[in-house]
Amino acid sequence: MFKLSSYIFLFTLLEGTTSFSPSHGPTLPKLSSQVRTVERTSSVVTCGLWARRASKLSAATAMSLDKQNTLPPYPWNEATGSSLADITDPKVGVLLLNLGGPETGEDVEGFLYNLFADPDIIRLPPFLTPLQSFVATIISKRRAPKSREAYDSIGGGSPILQYTKAQADLMAKSLKDRYGIEAKTYIGMRYWYPFTEEALEQIKKDGINALVILPLYPQFSISTSGSSLRVLQEEFAKNVDVYGPKKMFHTVIPSWYDRPGYVKSVADLIQKELDSFTPEEITEGTSEGQPFPKHVLFSAHGVPASYIEAGDPYRDQIIDCVERIKALLPSEEDGVKVHLSFQSRVGPVEWLRPYTDDVLPELGEQGVKNLVVVPISFVSEHIETLEEIDIEYRELALESGIMNWRRSPALNTDATFIQDMADMVADALSEPSQSITEACVANNVGNLELESVSNQMEISSAGVMGVGFDDDLAGRARLRKGEILNGRIAMVGIVLTMLLELLSGKPLIHFFYW
Numbered sequence: 001m002f003k004l005s006s007y008i009f010l011f012t013l014l015e016g017t018t019s020f021s022p023s024h025g026p027t028l029p030k031l032s033s034q035v036r037t038v039e040r041t042s043s044v045v046t047c048g049l050w051a052r053r054a055s056k057l058s059a060a061t062a063m064s065l066d067k068q069n070t071l072p073p074y075p076w077n078e079a080t081g082s083s084l085a086d087i088t089d090p091k092v093g094v095l096l097l098n099l100g101g102p103e104t105g106e107d108v109e110g111f112l113y114n115l116f117a118d119p120d121i122i123r124l125p126p127f128l129t130p131l132q133s134f135v136a137t138i139i140s141k142r143r144a145p146k147s148r149e150a151y152d153s154i155g156g157g158s159p160i161l162q163y164t165k166a167q168a169d170l171m172a173k174s175l176k177d178r179y180g181i182e183a184k185t186y187i188g189m190r191y192w193y194p195f196t197e198e199a200l201e202q203i204k205k206d207g208i209n210a211l212v213i214l215p216l217y218p219q220f221s222i223s224t225s226g227s228s229l230r231v232l233q234e235e236f237a238k239n240v241d242v243y244g245p246k247k248m249f250h251t252v253i254p255s256w257y258d259r260p261g262y263v264k265s266v267a268d269l270i271q272k273e274l275d276s277f278t279p280e281e282i283t284e285g286t287s288e289g290q291p292f293p294k295h296v297l298f299s300a301h302g303v304p305a306s307y308i309e310a311g312d313p314y315r316d317q318i319i320d321c322v323e324r325i326k327a328l329l330p331s332e333e334d335g336v337k338v339h340l341s342f343q344s345r346v347g348p349v350e351w352l353r354p355y356t357d358d359v360l361p362e363l364g365e366q367g368v369k370n371l372v373v374v375p376i377s378f379v380s381e382h383i384e385t386l387e388e389i390d391i392e393y394r395e396l397a398l399e400s401g402i403m404n405w406r407r408s409p410a411l412n413t414d415a416t417f418i419q420d421m422a423d424m425v426a427d428a429l430s431e432p433s434q435s436i437t438e439a440c441v442a443n444n445v446g447n448l449e450l451e452s453v454s455n456q457m458e459i460s461s462a463g464v465m466g467v468g469f470d471d472d473l474a475g476r477a478r479l480r481k482g483e484i485l486n487g488r489i490a491m492v493g494i495v496l497t498m499l500l501e502l503l504s505g506k507p508l509i510h511f512f513y514w
Helices: 002-015 057-061 105-117 126-152 160-179 196-205 225-238 260-275 279-285 305-309 314-326 356-365 383-399 415-428 436-442 445-457 471-477 481-504 508-512
Strands: 092-098 183-189 210-215 249-252 294-301 336-343 370-374 404-407
Touching: 092 160, 092 196, 092 225, 105 126, 126 383, 160 183, 160 415, 183 196, 183 225, 196 225, 210 225, 210 415, 225 436, 225 445, 249 436, 260 294, 260 314, 260 370, 260 404, 260 415, 279 370, 279 404, 294 314, 294 356, 294 383, 305 314, 314 336, 336 356, 336 383, 356 383, 370 383, 383 404
Parallel strands: 092 183, 092 210, 210 249, 294 336, 294 370, 370 404
Antiparallel strands: none
């Protein structure tokens, strides 16, 4: 069903019959046909240079490292026996990963092309892969005008890069001021400049030999963090002489939704919005028999339900995250009711429920008047907060009778959040490391097409050295051959339809007029 659903999704994009938020659209996991071996780093990062308890990392870098330290071992690689202690001049880098977005209206079509030229988004049958670029061109041209209108409504482009740069600079400053860690920061966007490959090139030029990889997605999903890590996995496998364990140690922070600092920063922003309701609004909140004068709606980005069935941890992490934040907010006894929904679904396939655009009218019917909406899966403002939530959902809420609307801002450069970002990096340099492959396998990135992953990357159903093994998930992830065949037939039909329309200059339905 997964492949067939993705083809239905493609047809929906071509027809333009449903809304699409281009800066955080659904992505499928990267399956590289070029990767034949798995980089494997089993390292423990707990001592000397990397010990957070040493507090002053820069002081440690200035001296030779004592391998006889009684603390746990230096970072080491099980396969090669190499250790970070062998690096005489450690240079720390932090790579921030995000999706990216067009900065101007002129960038929109190019951004969409990059999005749909990725096989993660549109997976063509092998014999049609040469048409990938053609398909992307058609879709991006058809979708660009509508997407450009959405970006025009928020100022002409996405602010995601500006916020990410600010986050990187402030995090680096906090690392230096509070830990003495001199770290260079890099930004790798998935579908627009600066691309991940560009960031890696700069990392190579700067001679970074100790890299912390931080996806700016609090909750892990194979469609976001997983997709970005796939790109890195490809590049690392192709350039072992540059990024291999003997040249550069790396560790991934796959998810961080449960960090106390992050949870507190989100809760504090929500509390400010809750405190902004006036006494009159609070009274109005219970005027129609509604028992709770204030409501909080966490609106998370959705993913197809098939992802969850394949083992994507995203839904569970979202639920856990909301519960942690909820614990810091006023309780129902204090008059605050918390809800969770999912936004940005695309196409007719089943996505995570309940949908935000269904929940808002339901809340209106229940007499809710005071509502704070929280973009829980986003750490910076972009098209889905500024346009989808602030414009589309706000209008829907008002139409549904929710008169007093508040929207908690994304974390952006919130001081508590920036401090926790720095803490995250420091913690990553003092805890057992996790390689890119380990992060992918542990979070079931390969389970959507387990056989393809196994064949192309030599990862067995037991994962890498046992990491991420789950017979039940693996079994549910295997697709029936009949479903795959049906999906490929559907894909061929869609591509042929596109070719016919392109050559004739008329929609296909024209040929059926009598």
